[in-house]
Amino acid sequence: MPSPLTVLVHTPAYSQVGGALSYLSDQPLPAGTLVRVPLGQRELLGVVWDHADPGAASTALDPAKLRPITAALDALPPLTSAWRALISFAASYYQRSAGEVALAALPPQLRDLNALQLARRLKKQAKLSHPVSTETSASSKNTIDSIALTEEQTRAIGQFHSHAGPFLLFGATGSGKTEVFMRCTADLLAGSDMAQALVMVPEINLTPQLEERFKSRFSAQYGPDAVVSMHSGMTPAQRLKSWLAAHSGTARIVLGTRMAVFASLPHLALIVVDEEHDPSYKSHEGARYSARDLAIYRGKLEGAKVLLGSATPSLESWYHSRPASDGGRYLRLEMPSRVGANAVLPLVRRVDMNHQPKACVISPPLLEAISQRIANGEQSMVFLNRRGYAPVLHCTDCDWKSECPHCSAYRVFHKIDRTLRCHHCGQAERVPRACPACGNPDIAPLGRGTERLEEHLAQLLAGVTRPEGSAVRIARIDADTTRLKGSLESQLAQVHAGEVDVLVGTQMIAKGHDFRRITLVAAINPDGALFSSDFRAPERLFSLLMQAAGRAGRDASQTRRSEMWVQTFHPTHPLFEALKRHDYPAFAQSQLVERQQAGMPPFSFQALVRAEARTQEAAQAFLNAARQASAELPEAAPLLPHITLYPAVPMSIQRIANVERAQMLIESASRSALQRFLGLWQTTLHATRAQPEGKGLIRWAVDVDPLAI
Ligand code: ADP
Ligand code: ZN
Ligand code: ZN
Numbered sequence: 001m002p003s004p005l006t007v008l009v010h011t012p013a014y015s016q017v018g019g020a021l022s023y024l025s026d027q028p029l030p031a032g033t034l035v036r037v038p039l040g041q042r043e044l045l046g047v048v049w050d051h052a053d054p055g056a057a058s059t060a061l062d063p064a065k066l067r068p069i070t071a072a073l074d075a076l077p078p079l080t081s082a083w084r085a086l087i088s089f090a091a092s093y094y095q096r097s098a099g100e101v102a103l104a105a106l107p108p109q110l111r112d113l114n115a116l117q118l119a120r121r122l123k124k125q126a127k128l129s130h131p132v133s134t135e136t137s138a139s140s141k142n143t144i145d146s147i148a149l150t151e152e153q154t155r156a157i158g159q160f161h162s163h164a165g166p167f168l169l170f171g172a173t174g175s176g177k178t179e180v181f182m183r184c185t186a187d188l189l190a191g192s193d194m195a196q197a198l199v200m201v202p203e204i205n206l207t208p209q210l211e212e213r214f215k216s217r218f219s220a221q222y223g224p225d226a227v228v229s230m231h232s233g234m235t236p237a238q239r240l241k242s243w244l245a246a247h248s249g250t251a252r253i254v255l256g257t258r259m260a261v262f263a264s265l266p267h268l269a270l271i272v273v274d275e276e277h278d279p280s281y282k283s284h285e286g287a288r289y290s291a292r293d294l295a296i297y298r299g300k301l302e303g304a305k306v307l308l309g310s311a312t313p314s315l316e317s318w319y320h321s322r323p324a325s326d327g328g329r330y331l332r333l334e335m336p337s338r339v340g341a342n343a344v345l346p347l348v349r350r351v352d353m354n355h356q357p358k359a360c361v362i363s364p365p366l367l368e369a370i371s372q373r374i375a376n377g378e379q380s381m382v383f384l385n386r387r388g389y390a391p392v393l394h395c396t397d398c399d400w401k402s403e404c405p406h407c408s409a410y411r412v413f414h415k416i417d418r419t420l421r422c423h424h425c426g427q428a429e430r431v432p433r434a435c436p437a438c439g440n441p442d443i444a445p446l447g448r449g450t451e452r453l454e455e456h457l458a459q460l461l462a463g464v465t466r467p468e469g470s471a472v473r474i475a476r477i478d479a480d481t482t483r484l485k486g487s488l489e490s491q492l493a494q495v496h497a498g499e500v501d502v503l504v505g506t507q508m509i510a511k512g513h514d515f516r517r518i519t520l521v522a523a524i525n526p527d528g529a530l531f532s533s534d535f536r537a538p539e540r541l542f543s544l545l546m547q548a549a550g551r552a553g554r555d556a557s558q559t560r561r562s563e564m565w566v567q568t569f570h571p572t573h574p575l576f577e578a579l580k581r582h583d584y585p586a587f588a589q590s591q592l593v594e595r596q597q598a599g600m601p602p603f604s605f606q607a608l609v610r611a612e613a614r615t616q617e618a619a620q621a622f623l624n625a626a627r628q629a630s631a632e633l634p635e636a637a638p639l640l641p642h643i644t645l646y647p648a649v650p651m652s653i654q655r656i657a658n659v660e661r662a663q664m665l666i667e668s669a670s671r672s673a674l675q676r677f678l679g680l681w682q683t684t685l686h687a688t689r690a691q692p693e694g695k696g697l698i699r700w701a702v703d704v705d706p707l708a709i
Helices: 012-017 081-093 098-104 108-112 115-128 134-146 151-162 177-190 208-222 236-248 258-262 291-302 315-320 364-375 450-460 487-496 527-531 537-549 574-580 584-598 616-630 671-690
Strands: 003-008 020-025 034-039 042-049 167-171 196-200 227-230 253-256 268-274 305-310 331-335 347-352 379-383 392-395 412-414 419-421 428-430 443-446 474-477 502-505 518-523 563-568 605-613 643-645 649-656 659-668 697-704
Touching: 003 034, 003 098, 020 034, 020 042, 042 098, 042 108, 081 098, 081 258, 081 291, 081 671, 108 236, 115 236, 151 167, 151 177, 151 331, 167 177, 167 315, 177 196, 177 208, 177 268, 177 305, 177 331, 196 258, 196 291, 208 227, 208 253, 227 236, 253 258, 258 291, 268 291, 291 305, 315 584, 347 574, 364 379, 364 518, 364 563, 392 412, 450 474, 450 502, 474 487, 518 537, 527 537, 537 563, 537 574, 537 584, 563 574, 574 584, 605 616, 605 671, 616 649, 616 659, 616 671, 616 697, 643 671, 659 671, 671 697
Parallel strands: 167 305, 167 331, 196 253, 196 268, 227 253, 268 305, 347 563, 379 502, 379 518, 474 502, 518 563
Antiparallel strands: 003 020, 003 042, 034 042, 392 443, 412 419, 419 428, 605 659, 605 697, 643 659, 649 659
């Protein structure tokens, strides 16, 4: 007698029913088993799910009408109940179907394999993973412990072992956080034959050094396949291989980007989140999950320790790590000093642009400082957060500007291929010879991007020579120069090899890299973020500048102190005052006071509903109608006093690729009230779409704990 099964699949048409469907199976299959099931004319990958899970409540169907599953991929051990609980939680918290979240968490290639192909793949993989002899592991153990830890590192590791966590490792750039991550990982892995660790980084391409360090340290001890990577830059075949290694337990360490938070790790003992403040831990498509927040939840679920690390923590994590007596839930581990006696933090110098020649881009004192570094054979890094040559092309006669025909944004002038390119929709065309509006041949670039800055610096530094008399070498690293695979790596290698004197770039160069020879870092024009409408802009700016400053002076053998230069029209702004003292706690404190007064996160909880439509009116009408309807939901009545629903407004970039975008903010002092409300409101949003107010709507999505407002 075949028994009915609840199976999660991902198909948009079923997203309203949680993605769970019912099938029949000849043999009982445990929850977590992967299966292939028919749906209409197609065959899909699915996961056998727990009957009782309310998130997966499948519509009651007549058993006579159920179809049998096509195959069970039971050569693979079932996904654990902890993994399933993580998926269910993420789906309900981020307001998506469990089917979507579960299937997105599995490697795409798994969808294309039948039971036989999978069994073959597993056999091949099992053959590859050979046990490591105890002899090698003993000798490599010695190399691990041969680095003498600093006092601060020793204390942090001691606290890590004697407490349950979660932990926030608050350590200056260059304080040896990575060493602590590796040591804690080594200790936990040594404690059990099966224990696994998940180490997350913001963007793996930007931190190849970390990957190398983990691989070289742990493959010696646990074998070449013990450390696997997981990120979107891998081929489907590589991703499947890593996933299977983690799922089967042969991989002891998974190094990955945000997607890795969903990796199947049946013996998870530790989750490390490096640079935990980084916005790229938040997904901006599908389920808008925060991998950092899910890491905390997953740790609790699986009894794994969680270690977040940053020199500039997110204000949320900083606030959670206040003393336990004030209600803090994380334990803060502090490492304020850089490793090495001479490796002091760089001196921060502010240039008051009010007192510099009008319209100068590089102020005379900064130019002088860069010239001196070049003459000494030292490297400088100059960054500006805007790529291209100029953000706008402009006609002085008729005021024409290079607007994108499809977006509410300007197309950026790229001189190298003489194009106007929209950075939002990708629209690109050749630069017109004359003003398209009035025919004036004099159209001029307005403002400045990295491409123009590079050109400008080359002119300014034309007379400067290197110690042995040769000309200055300037290089630029941004999204435009690194489009080709491998180009970032080769450009970084040039910088490391000392083949570059001045490195120009966007924030891409400010993050993570360990540039030993750079002794001067300059932020050309960081003021924009001081007065942004986004309340998180100062937090991001401070962190970016601190990280950038952290690129300089990492070499303890330097004799001269390195410098971080900031050109600003607001030199006495508290943000720059705190930066000058490298005082993250003071900056965080002032921000938290402001946030508390304004009732902003982490003192309140937010969600955004974003709607896209052919017209702005349609996008807003949909949101406002759903807002109105929420007042009539009887179950929501007790929650509404705790919730604020703001009216719909256009998004800051209102139109992209001819699609109008609007958003509605929902706020509450209570996370659970907000969660319960959103759960109820889902039905209303779906229903509103079918109403006249939903006409013209293209799509809508909920973003819980949004990062950009
Ligand atoms: P962070 O991640 O905090 O920026 P890292 O872990 O990258 O710092 O450490 C900075 C540098 O100091 C690295 O080159 C690392 O190898 C070195 N280092 C770390 N700990 C020690 C130590 N105890 N003794 C000597 N060098 C160390
Ligand atoms: Zn004109
Ligand atoms: Zn566009």
